[in-house]
Amino acid sequence: MVSDILAASGGVKQVICINWGTKYGAPFVNRLFAMVARNITPPFTFTCFTDNREGLRSEILCEDLPPLDVEMPVNTKGIWPKARLWGPELGSLKGPVLFLDLDLVVVGSLDAFFEIGGPNDIVMTRNQTTPLERLGQTSLFRFPVGKLVPLQEKFRADPQQVADEYEFEQRFVTRNAPGGAKFFPRRFVLHFRQDCRRPFPLNYFLPPQLPADARVVIFPRGLLPQHAIDGQFGYKGRVATPIDHIRGLFSPDRREKSPFRYLRHYILPSPWVAEHWRE
Structure with a gap:
């Protein structure tokens, strides 16, 4: 039986990442795809939003970086270019997507990340460095395409002010997630x-x-x-x-x-x- 979460994405587990500039590049994207493929039950898709497709494996679905016509904050700690993923559209994807950072290591099954919560939920990893603050971590989180539009609009209105107030983009997402943020189990x-x-x-x-x-x-x-x-x-x-x-x-x-x-x-x-x- 297909869960409500997978039904919202056509029965397919949708995994995404984002890559821009030269810090990481194709080796990190290819490695992440391989880890996902070894630790997920098909069917699944793996989509990379990137400004450089050179050297990427043929199994990886590539999409251009979503447009975000703002000047990114300077002298801030958060990875604010991730805000490109918060728009009303995300390439050809619909429904829930699971975002993964390029520098994490997959060591077990990812299937449960598509089973927790509902199809319209924003589900985040718990931030372990701030145990007294109910804070999510955006190294890995799931969201429905288009659900984060209010965050992108607020960020676009004054990127530097948002960055100064929240410091990290994960705090901004946690505090402003429409409907509130839910969390994956701590030990996942x-x-x-x-x-x-x-x-x-x-x-x-x-x-x-x-x-x-x-x-x-x-x-x-x-x-x-x-x-x-x-x-x-x-x-x-x-x-x-x-x-x-x-x-x-x-x-x-x-x-x-x-x-x-x-x-x-x-x-x-x-x-x-x-x-x-x-x-």
Whole structure:
């Protein structure tokens, strides 16, 4: 029996992503498609909204970036170009779509993300970094095409003011979602640093773990899956043994001002990330 959510999209699970500029590119899009294909029950579609189709796999449906004729905010932390996806139309897609960031890792079935809530609901990942704030995370969230038009209109009216008030686009979506935002189960989408990285001092002896109930692992704030695979710290390509890292505590070039913050950032290589984050 087809659920109401899938019935609203013609019985097809619709997964989307967005790619612009040169930060990520085809390798990230292709890798994300492969992870989705391995972890979803067909039928499904995978659509990338992009300004560059070169190098993308033939199975990926490509659409031009939706137009958004505004000047994007400057000196803000949120990824506001995602607002392009909030318009009344989204290429040829209709009904609920599941948005995925390019730098997350799919480690389990995505089917349940199309079973929770109703076809007209906006369902977000819980933001684990602000437990006292009922805040969603837009690294992975589901919404019906056209439902976020009021948000796009409000953003278009004064992009910088909206960015200054809400700081992150995920807070803007959570606070202004028509009908209110619902949430996927907390353990479905895990935060690599909070849920997988070992606490100090175990991070010097044990690699990051993958909880059995995880389906997706996100890597926000500059830490990419490749960093986890390599066991990098500082997120600038530096790989060190535990002893070398501890010695770096006394380096004048140390990035983190807090010694404890510096020590707890160390991670050993994570083979399970490489196992999943591949074509």
